[in-house]
Amino acid sequence: MWSVSWSWQSNDRISSIHCVRTGVLVSHGLKLTSFSNSGEILWEIDVPFKIHSINSSGDTVVILAA
Numbered sequence: 001m002w003s004v005s006w007s008w009q010s011n012d013r014i015s016s017i018h019c020v021r022t023g024v025l026v027s028h029g030l031k032l033t034s035f036s037n038s039g040e041i042l043w044e045i046d047v048p049f050k051i052h053s054i055n056s057s058g059d060t061v062v063i064l065a066a
Helices: none
Strands: 014-020 023-028 033-035 040-044 051-059 060-065
Touching: 014 051, 023 051
Parallel strands: none
Antiparallel strands: 014 023, 023 033, 033 040, 051 060
8 A cells, every 4th residue: 555745746747757865856847856755845957858768876867858
């Protein structure tokens, strides 16, 4: 069984989600947002292209955008 721990509504369509050490990365529209495990926004950046995929290894995050 599972339950919702927090929720957030994007103004744009979500294109990818990736779990990282500090929480979750979500790409939506032309933005990439980092959320803590409790749902607080840690940071948000504008990107020049739509993000199609997010991956990470340790402290490094790689995005595929076009």
